[in-house]
Amino acid sequence: MSPSAAPILITGASQRVGLHCAERLLDDGQPVIISYRTERDGVHRLRERGACVIAADFSDEAGILAFIERLKAATPHLRAIVHNASDWLTEAPGHEAEAFQRMFSVHMLAPYLINLHAEALLRHGGPADIVHISDDVARKGSEKRIAYCASKAGLDNLTLSFAARYAPAIKVNGIAPALVMFNDNDDAAYREKTLAKSALGIEPGAEVVYQGLRYLLDNPYVTGTTLTLNGGRHLK
Numbered sequence: 365m366s367p368s369a370a371p372i373l374i375t376g377a378s379q380r381v382g383l384h385c386a387e388r389l390l391d392d393g394q395p396v397i398i399s400y401r402t403e404r405d406g407v408h409r410l411r412e413r414g415a416c417v418i419a420a421d422f423s424d425e426a427g428i429l430a431f432i433e434r435l436k437a438a439t440p441h442l443r444a445i446v447h448n449a450s451d452w453l454t455e456a457p458g459h460e461a462e463a464f465q466r467m468f469s470v471h472m473l474a475p476y477l478i479n480l481h482a483e484a485l486l487r488h489g490g491p492a493d494i495v496h497i498s499d500d501v502a503r504k505g506s507e508k509r510i511a512y513c514a515s516k517a518g519l520d521n522l523t524l525s526f527a528a529r530y531a532p533a534i535k536v537n538g539i540a541p542a543l544v545m546f547n548d549n550d551d552a553a554y555r556e557k558t559l560a561k562s563a564l565g566i567e568p569g570a571e572v573v574y575q576g577l578r579y580l581l582d583n584p585y586v587t588g589t590t591l592t593l594n595g596g597r598h599l600k
């Protein structure tokens with residue numbers, strides 16, 4: 365891919381899925397911009413590989429708008445925006461409203477404001493995409509993470525609205541994973557219980573999200589669609 369190609373923005377790419385997708389795009393010669401909140405080893409690695417790295421905290425409107433200004437200063441065009449940044453919060457007793465606000469801000473307000481303010485960066489005459497990384501759990505709800513799940517369901521709805529508004533110049537789609545990669549503190553009992561929730565029963569790793577992203581970027585006839593990436597959880 366030519367080095368003058370417009371960059372792809374991945375939010376929340378300092379670790380795990382976002383970092384993997386950013387590295388795979390760089391492997392393909394695709395320029396990358398990431399947002400990060402914590403200065404992790406992954407940020408240093410991406411910076412060394414030539415990615416543009418921008419600090420951002422999407423916990424409130426001011427932080428989101430500050431990121432948008434830094435993004436506009438960093439590039440005149442974007443090939444795509446991948447909204448990956450996410451906090452997997454439970455609602456601590458007595459802090460439910462704070463948790464809901466934080467989930468709404470990172471999973472809905474940030475994608476909404478970035479999509480609105482960065483529209484012109486995507487309108488450059490070439491292929492352009494927005495991809496929202498959601499969660500398969502939005503399909504049925506989550507008793508343990510009500511606010512998280514509701515905000516991811518709202519993100520799925522943003523996919524439909526922005527796809528209708530931005531067609532035909534910009535495709536807008538989603539990816540809704542179930543378990544892709546555990547967290548280091550997930551114990552054996554939790555891992556066994558979680559793996560049993562899907563028909564395929566595996567922890568696939570971040571590459572399956574990159575494969576879904578690649579499909580959406582490369583296919584000119586898909587918009588307003590959310591790819592289910594759940595190992596067949598809906599079959600159990």
Ligand SMILES: NC(=O)C1=CN([C@@H]2O[C@H](COP(=O)(O)OP(=O)(O)OC[C@H]3O[C@@H](n4cnc5c(N)ncnc54)[C@H](OP(=O)(O)O)[C@@H]3O)[C@@H](O)[C@H]2O)C=CC1
Pocket residue numbers: 375376377378379380381382400401402403420421422423447448449450451452470497498499500540541542543544545546
């Ligand atoms: N892992 C899985 O099995 C599954 C993942 N998903 C979804 O896939 C995506 C990637 O998952 P995963 O890699 O596990 O995600 P992480 O939990 O690793 O979160 C990704 C990044 O989001 C950033 N982030 C969190 N809150 C904020 C905020 N308020 N402002 C800015 N950045 C923030 C963090 O940045 P930093 O570290 O720099 O602070 C973090 O590294 C997420 O959207 C997730 O909901 C869905 C289902 C299953």
Ligand SMILES: Nc1nc2c(c(=O)[nH]1)N=C([C@H](O)[C@@H](O)CO)CN2
Pocket residue numbers: 449450451452499541542543544545546547558
């Ligand atoms: N931001 C995050 N969202 C989610 C995570 C995560 O680690 N960070 N993990 C999950 C689980 O894997 C779940 O799908 C299975 O227990 C969901 N969302």
